[in-house]
Amino acid sequence: MKFLVVDDSVTMRRIMINALQRIGYTDVVEAVDGHDALAHFDASIAFIVTDWNMPKMSGLDFARAVRANPAGHSVPILMVTTRGAREDIVTAVEAGVNNYILKPFTPSVLKEKIDRCLASTVAAA
Amino acid sequence: MRPPEQLLYDSEASLRLVDQAIEELDASGAELDVDSHGFLVHVMAQPGGFAELSRTLLRAYAETFTIVQRIRDSCDMADSDADRLQQMHGRLREVSAATENASNGILDSVNRASVLVERLETANDAERKQLIAQLKEELNGVPTHLQFQDLAAQQLGSIATLLSEMRKRIAQIAGMFAAPMGTPVKVDHAPYDHNASAAAGAAAAGQAVADEIFAVRTERKSA
Numbered sequence: 001m002k003f004l005v006v007d008d009s010v011t012m013r014r015i016m017i018n019a020l021q022r023i024g025y026t027d028v029v030e031a032v033d034g035h036d037a038l039a040h041f042d043a044s045i046a047f048i049v050t051d052w053n054m055p056k057m058s059g060l061d062f063a064r065a066v067r068a069n070p071a072g073h074s075v076p077i078l079m080v081t082t083r084g085a086r087e088d089i090v091t092a093v094e095a096g097v098n099n100y101i102l103k104p105f106t107p108s109v110l111k112e113k114i115d116r117c118l119a120s121t122v123a124a125a
Numbered sequence: 126m127r128p129p130e131q132l133l134y135d136s137e138a139s140l141r142l143v144d145q146a147i148e149e150l151d152a153s154g155a156e157l158d159v160d161s162h163g164f165l166v167h168v169m170a171q172p173g174g175f176a177e178l179s180r181t182l183l184r185a186y187a188e189t190f191t192i193v194q195r196i197r198d199s200c201d202m203a204d205s206d207a208d209r210l211q212q213m214h215g216r217l218r219e220v221s222a223a224t225e226n227a228s229n230g231i232l233d234s235v236n237r238a239s240v241l242v243e244r245l246e247t248a249n250d251a252e253r254k255q256l257i258a259q260l261k262e263e264l265n266g267v268p269t270h271l272q273f274q275d276l277a278a279q280q281l282g283s284i285a286t287l288l289s290e291m292r293k294r295i296a297q298i299a300g301m302f303a304a305p306m307g308t309p310v311k312v313d314h315a316p317y318d319h320n321a322s323a324a325a326g327a328a329a330a331g332q333a334v335a336d337e338i339f340a341v342r343t344e345r346k347s348a
Contacts, residue, residue, distance in 0.1 A: 008315075012275045015268040022265055053279065053316040082279050082321035084331020089338050100335035102328040104272035107265065109332075120343060 002027045006037040006050040006059060007080075012103075016049060016080070019107040023114070034062030043071045047114065052081035052092070060095050067096035076117035080105065133183045140178055199298040206294055209287045216280045219324055227273035234270070238263040282317030 003025055007013045017028050031037035034057025050059040066072035079092050080101045089100055098117040147165055171177050241260045248256055
Protein backbone atom coordinates (compact mmCIF):
# COMPACT_ATOMS: atom_id res chain seq x y z
CA MET A 1 0.00 0.00 0.00
CA LYS A 2 1.51 3.33 -1.10
CA PHE A 3 1.30 6.27 1.32
CA LEU A 4 1.59 9.97 0.51
CA VAL A 5 2.95 11.91 3.51
CA VAL A 6 2.47 15.67 3.28
CA ASP A 7 4.11 18.00 5.82
CA ASP A 8 6.24 21.15 5.49
CA SER A 9 8.37 20.11 8.47
CA VAL A 10 11.24 17.79 7.51
CA THR A 11 11.36 16.49 11.08
CA MET A 12 7.65 15.66 11.10
CA ARG A 13 7.93 13.88 7.75
CA ARG A 14 10.81 11.80 9.08
CA ILE A 15 8.89 11.01 12.26
CA MET A 16 5.78 10.06 10.27
CA ILE A 17 7.69 7.86 7.81
CA ASN A 18 9.53 6.24 10.71
CA ALA A 19 6.22 5.52 12.48
CA LEU A 20 4.62 4.18 9.28
CA GLN A 21 7.55 1.84 8.70
CA ARG A 22 7.32 0.62 12.25
CA ILE A 23 3.68 -0.38 11.80
CA GLY A 24 4.40 -2.09 8.51
CA TYR A 25 3.94 0.52 5.77
CA THR A 26 7.19 0.99 3.88
CA ASP A 27 6.04 2.35 0.52
CA VAL A 28 5.93 6.10 1.16
CA VAL A 29 6.09 9.21 -1.04
CA GLU A 30 6.81 12.60 0.55
CA ALA A 31 5.52 16.08 -0.28
CA VAL A 32 6.35 19.45 1.31
CA ASP A 33 2.94 21.12 0.89
CA GLY A 34 -0.44 20.65 -0.74
CA HIS A 35 0.78 21.94 -4.07
CA ASP A 36 3.69 19.52 -4.12
CA ALA A 37 1.37 16.72 -2.95
CA LEU A 38 -1.00 17.29 -5.88
CA ALA A 39 1.98 16.88 -8.20
CA HIS A 40 2.75 13.53 -6.54
CA PHE A 41 -0.85 12.36 -6.39
CA ASP A 42 -1.91 9.65 -8.82
CA ALA A 43 -3.93 6.44 -8.86
CA SER A 44 -1.09 4.53 -7.19
CA ILE A 45 -1.56 6.44 -3.90
CA ALA A 46 -3.67 4.32 -1.56
CA PHE A 47 -3.52 6.45 1.60
CA ILE A 48 -2.83 10.13 2.37
CA VAL A 49 -1.46 11.48 5.64
CA THR A 50 -1.39 15.28 5.65
CA ASP A 51 -0.61 18.21 7.89
CA TRP A 52 -2.97 21.24 7.88
CA ASN A 53 -0.74 24.34 8.15
CA MET A 54 1.54 24.44 5.14
CA PRO A 55 2.77 27.14 2.74
CA LYS A 56 1.48 27.45 -0.85
CA MET A 57 -1.44 25.05 -0.29
CA SER A 58 -2.81 23.94 3.07
CA GLY A 59 -3.70 20.36 3.92
CA LEU A 60 -7.35 21.36 3.95
CA ASP A 61 -7.24 22.74 0.41
CA PHE A 62 -5.26 19.71 -0.65
CA ALA A 63 -7.94 17.38 0.78
CA ARG A 64 -10.62 19.33 -1.11
CA ALA A 65 -8.58 19.11 -4.32
CA VAL A 66 -8.13 15.36 -3.91
CA ARG A 67 -11.86 14.86 -3.34
CA ALA A 68 -12.58 16.93 -6.44
CA ASN A 69 -10.37 14.59 -8.47
CA PRO A 70 -12.12 11.41 -9.73
CA ALA A 71 -9.05 9.38 -8.74
CA GLY A 72 -9.24 10.72 -5.20
CA HIS A 73 -12.89 10.14 -4.26
CA SER A 74 -12.24 7.11 -2.11
CA VAL A 75 -8.59 7.50 -1.05
CA PRO A 76 -8.47 7.65 2.77
CA ILE A 77 -7.16 10.98 4.08
CA LEU A 78 -5.80 11.23 7.60
CA MET A 79 -5.17 14.76 8.90
CA VAL A 80 -2.31 15.03 11.43
CA THR A 81 -2.22 18.52 12.89
CA THR A 82 -1.94 20.79 15.92
CA ARG A 83 -5.41 22.27 15.26
CA GLY A 84 -7.66 20.86 17.93
CA ALA A 85 -10.59 23.31 17.91
CA ARG A 86 -13.98 21.70 17.28
CA GLU A 87 -14.74 24.03 14.34
CA ASP A 88 -11.42 23.07 12.70
CA ILE A 89 -12.22 19.38 13.00
CA VAL A 90 -15.71 19.90 11.57
CA THR A 91 -14.17 21.89 8.68
CA ALA A 92 -11.79 18.99 8.02
CA VAL A 93 -14.70 16.52 7.99
CA GLU A 94 -16.54 18.72 5.50
CA ALA A 95 -13.42 18.85 3.32
CA GLY A 96 -13.48 15.06 3.07
CA VAL A 97 -10.93 14.04 5.70
CA ASN A 98 -11.55 10.48 6.97
CA ASN A 99 -9.88 10.82 10.36
CA TYR A 100 -7.89 13.22 12.49
CA ILE A 101 -4.84 13.01 14.77
CA LEU A 102 -3.62 15.73 17.12
CA LYS A 103 0.15 16.20 17.38
CA PRO A 104 2.07 14.90 19.20
CA PHE A 105 0.95 11.35 18.36
CA THR A 106 2.27 7.88 19.09
CA PRO A 107 2.70 5.11 16.50
CA SER A 108 -0.08 3.12 18.19
CA VAL A 109 -2.55 6.02 17.72
CA LEU A 110 -1.40 6.32 14.11
CA LYS A 111 -2.01 2.61 13.54
CA GLU A 112 -5.44 2.75 15.15
CA LYS A 113 -6.54 5.69 12.96
CA ILE A 114 -5.15 4.15 9.76
CA ASP A 115 -7.02 0.90 10.57
CA ARG A 116 -10.23 2.85 11.17
CA CYS A 117 -9.84 4.75 7.89
CA LEU A 118 -9.21 1.54 5.97
CA ALA A 119 -12.16 -0.21 7.65
CA SER A 120 -14.54 2.63 6.84
CA THR A 121 -13.29 2.77 3.23
CA VAL A 122 -13.87 -0.99 2.83
CA ALA A 123 -17.32 -0.67 4.41
CA ALA A 124 -18.23 2.15 2.05
CA ALA A 125 -17.05 0.21 -1.03
CA MET B 126 -12.41 68.50 27.82
CA ARG B 127 -14.49 71.32 26.32
CA PRO B 128 -14.57 71.63 22.55
CA PRO B 129 -12.18 74.37 21.26
CA GLU B 130 -15.04 76.29 19.56
CA GLN B 131 -16.85 76.67 22.88
CA LEU B 132 -13.66 77.78 24.59
CA LEU B 133 -13.06 80.35 21.85
CA TYR B 134 -16.53 81.79 22.27
CA ASP B 135 -16.27 82.05 26.08
CA SER B 136 -12.74 83.40 26.20
CA GLU B 137 -13.35 85.90 23.40
CA ALA B 138 -16.43 87.23 25.19
CA SER B 139 -14.51 87.50 28.50
CA LEU B 140 -11.57 89.24 26.91
CA ARG B 141 -13.81 91.70 25.10
CA LEU B 142 -15.21 92.62 28.51
CA VAL B 143 -11.62 93.08 29.75
CA ASP B 144 -10.89 95.23 26.68
CA GLN B 145 -13.91 97.33 27.41
CA ALA B 146 -12.97 97.66 31.11
CA ILE B 147 -9.47 98.85 30.18
CA GLU B 148 -10.83 101.44 27.79
CA GLU B 149 -13.17 102.67 30.51
CA LEU B 150 -10.29 102.73 32.98
CA ASP B 151 -8.18 104.70 30.52
CA ALA B 152 -10.99 107.16 29.91
CA SER B 153 -11.43 107.72 33.66
CA GLY B 154 -7.75 108.84 33.93
CA ALA B 155 -6.88 106.36 36.69
CA GLU B 156 -3.16 105.94 37.46
CA LEU B 157 -1.36 102.65 36.63
CA ASP B 158 2.16 101.60 37.59
CA VAL B 159 4.74 101.69 34.77
CA ASP B 160 4.84 97.93 34.09
CA SER B 161 1.08 97.53 33.93
CA HIS B 162 0.78 100.61 31.80
CA GLY B 163 3.46 99.31 29.36
CA PHE B 164 1.78 95.92 29.11
CA LEU B 165 -1.62 97.44 28.48
CA VAL B 166 -0.25 99.77 25.83
CA HIS B 167 1.40 96.81 24.09
CA VAL B 168 -1.74 94.66 24.16
CA MET B 169 -4.01 97.43 23.04
CA ALA B 170 -1.66 98.18 20.15
CA GLN B 171 -2.28 94.62 18.76
CA PRO B 172 -5.01 94.27 16.14
CA GLY B 173 -8.04 93.06 18.07
CA GLY B 174 -6.53 94.00 21.43
CA PHE B 175 -7.16 91.54 24.26
CA ALA B 176 -9.57 89.57 22.04
CA GLU B 177 -6.55 88.46 19.98
CA LEU B 178 -5.23 86.73 23.09
CA SER B 179 -8.21 84.40 23.01
CA ARG B 180 -7.24 83.21 19.53
CA THR B 181 -3.71 82.51 20.71
CA LEU B 182 -5.13 80.64 23.68
CA LEU B 183 -7.41 78.70 21.35
CA ARG B 184 -4.50 77.63 19.15
CA ALA B 185 -2.54 76.50 22.22
CA TYR B 186 -5.60 74.74 23.58
CA ALA B 187 -6.29 72.98 20.26
CA GLU B 188 -2.66 71.82 20.08
CA THR B 189 -2.81 70.54 23.66
CA PHE B 190 -6.17 68.91 22.98
CA THR B 191 -4.74 67.05 19.98
CA ILE B 192 -1.63 65.94 21.87
CA VAL B 193 -3.73 64.67 24.80
CA GLN B 194 -5.94 62.77 22.35
CA ARG B 195 -2.87 61.22 20.69
CA ILE B 196 -1.43 60.25 24.05
CA ARG B 197 -4.77 58.59 24.91
CA ASP B 198 -4.76 56.70 21.60
CA SER B 199 -1.15 55.63 22.06
CA CYS B 200 -1.97 54.45 25.61
CA ASP B 201 -4.79 52.30 24.20
CA MET B 202 -2.37 50.84 21.65
CA ALA B 203 0.26 50.26 24.32
CA ASP B 204 -2.36 48.44 26.42
CA SER B 205 -3.18 46.06 23.59
CA ASP B 206 0.54 45.50 23.00
CA ALA B 207 0.93 44.63 26.67
CA ASP B 208 -1.63 41.85 26.09
CA ARG B 209 0.36 40.66 23.11
CA LEU B 210 3.55 40.62 25.15
CA GLN B 211 1.74 38.52 27.74
CA GLN B 212 0.65 36.08 25.01
CA MET B 213 4.19 35.88 23.66
CA HIS B 214 5.53 35.25 27.13
CA GLY B 215 3.08 32.38 27.58
CA ARG B 216 3.99 30.87 24.23
CA LEU B 217 7.72 31.11 24.88
CA ARG B 218 7.22 29.45 28.25
CA GLU B 219 5.30 26.66 26.51
CA VAL B 220 8.07 26.18 23.94
CA SER B 221 10.62 26.09 26.73
CA ALA B 222 8.57 23.53 28.69
CA ALA B 223 7.98 21.38 25.59
CA THR B 224 11.71 21.41 24.81
CA GLU B 225 12.52 20.42 28.37
CA ASN B 226 9.91 17.64 28.41
CA ALA B 227 11.18 16.26 25.11
CA SER B 228 14.81 16.39 26.28
CA ASN B 229 13.93 14.62 29.52
CA GLY B 230 11.86 12.03 27.66
CA ILE B 231 14.74 11.29 25.30
CA LEU B 232 17.26 11.14 28.18
CA ASP B 233 14.99 8.76 30.09
CA SER B 234 14.71 6.53 27.01
CA VAL B 235 18.49 6.55 26.55
CA ASN B 236 19.04 5.70 30.22
CA ARG B 237 16.57 2.82 30.12
CA ALA B 238 18.06 1.61 26.82
CA SER B 239 21.57 1.65 28.34
CA VAL B 240 20.40 -0.49 31.27
CA LEU B 241 18.77 -2.93 28.83
CA VAL B 242 21.99 -3.15 26.77
CA GLU B 243 24.02 -3.93 29.92
CA ARG B 244 21.53 -6.65 30.88
CA LEU B 245 21.71 -8.05 27.33
CA GLU B 246 25.41 -8.78 27.77
CA THR B 247 24.73 -11.34 30.49
CA ALA B 248 21.24 -12.52 29.47
CA ASN B 249 20.35 -16.02 28.32
CA ASP B 250 18.47 -16.66 25.06
CA ALA B 251 14.98 -16.39 26.54
CA GLU B 252 15.76 -13.17 28.41
CA ARG B 253 17.59 -11.78 25.39
CA LYS B 254 14.46 -11.92 23.22
CA GLN B 255 12.44 -10.05 25.83
CA LEU B 256 15.18 -7.45 26.39
CA ILE B 257 15.51 -6.80 22.67
CA ALA B 258 11.75 -6.21 22.42
CA GLN B 259 11.98 -3.73 25.33
CA LEU B 260 14.96 -2.05 23.73
CA LYS B 261 13.06 -1.60 20.45
CA GLU B 262 10.17 -0.09 22.38
CA GLU B 263 12.49 2.45 24.03
CA LEU B 264 14.12 3.43 20.74
CA ASN B 265 10.78 3.72 19.00
CA GLY B 266 9.57 6.15 21.66
CA VAL B 267 12.26 8.72 20.83
CA PRO B 268 10.67 10.09 17.62
CA THR B 269 7.43 10.76 19.52
CA HIS B 270 9.36 13.12 21.81
CA LEU B 271 10.89 14.86 18.79
CA GLN B 272 7.48 16.10 17.66
CA PHE B 273 8.00 19.05 20.01
CA GLN B 274 9.93 20.61 17.10
CA ASP B 275 6.76 21.08 15.05
CA LEU B 276 4.79 22.46 18.00
CA ALA B 277 7.64 24.85 18.82
CA ALA B 278 7.72 26.00 15.17
CA GLN B 279 3.98 26.77 15.31
CA GLN B 280 4.40 28.75 18.54
CA LEU B 281 7.40 30.68 17.23
CA GLY B 282 5.55 31.45 14.01
CA SER B 283 2.76 32.90 16.09
CA ILE B 284 5.25 35.00 18.10
CA ALA B 285 6.86 36.32 14.89
CA THR B 286 3.44 37.52 13.73
CA LEU B 287 2.66 39.15 17.08
CA LEU B 288 6.03 40.95 16.99
CA SER B 289 5.36 42.13 13.46
CA GLU B 290 1.94 43.48 14.50
CA MET B 291 3.53 45.22 17.49
CA ARG B 292 6.10 46.87 15.26
CA LYS B 293 3.34 48.22 13.04
CA ARG B 294 1.54 49.67 16.06
CA ILE B 295 4.71 51.27 17.41
CA ALA B 296 5.23 52.82 13.97
CA GLN B 297 1.65 54.12 14.13
CA ILE B 298 2.29 55.64 17.56
CA ALA B 299 5.53 57.23 16.34
CA GLY B 300 3.63 58.52 13.30
CA MET B 301 1.15 60.26 15.60
CA PHE B 302 3.98 62.34 17.00
CA ALA B 303 5.51 62.75 13.53
CA ALA B 304 8.67 60.80 14.34
CA PRO B 305 9.56 58.66 11.31
CA MET B 306 10.51 55.02 11.97
CA GLY B 307 13.33 53.18 10.23
CA THR B 308 12.88 51.00 7.17
CA PRO B 309 10.13 48.41 7.74
CA VAL B 310 11.44 44.90 8.42
CA LYS B 311 10.16 42.33 5.94
CA VAL B 312 8.76 39.36 7.83
CA ASP B 313 8.30 36.08 6.00
CA HIS B 314 5.18 34.64 7.53
CA ALA B 315 4.97 30.85 7.35
CA PRO B 316 1.54 29.36 8.04
CA TYR B 317 1.08 28.34 11.63
CA ASP B 318 -1.59 27.34 14.08
CA HIS B 319 -2.26 30.27 16.41
CA ASN B 320 -3.69 27.84 18.98
CA ALA B 321 -1.01 25.17 18.71
CA SER B 322 -0.21 23.95 22.19
CA ALA B 323 2.39 21.69 23.67
CA ALA B 324 0.77 22.01 27.10
CA ALA B 325 0.08 18.76 28.90
CA GLY B 326 -3.35 17.44 27.99
CA ALA B 327 -3.99 19.90 25.13
CA ALA B 328 -3.52 17.27 22.41
CA ALA B 329 -5.47 14.67 24.39
CA ALA B 330 -8.42 17.04 24.78
CA GLY B 331 -8.36 17.89 21.08
CA GLN B 332 -8.06 14.22 20.14
CA ALA B 333 -11.09 13.39 22.29
CA VAL B 334 -13.13 16.00 20.40
CA ALA B 335 -11.91 14.64 17.05
CA ASP B 336 -12.70 11.04 18.05
CA GLU B 337 -16.20 12.05 19.16
CA ILE B 338 -16.91 13.88 15.86
CA PHE B 339 -15.64 11.00 13.72
CA ALA B 340 -17.48 8.39 15.82
CA VAL B 341 -20.79 10.25 15.29
CA ARG B 342 -20.04 10.50 11.58
CA THR B 343 -19.28 6.77 11.31
CA GLU B 344 -22.50 5.92 13.17
CA ARG B 345 -24.54 8.12 10.82
CA LYS B 346 -22.95 6.49 7.79
CA SER B 347 -23.60 2.97 9.01
CA ALA B 348 -27.20 3.77 10.08
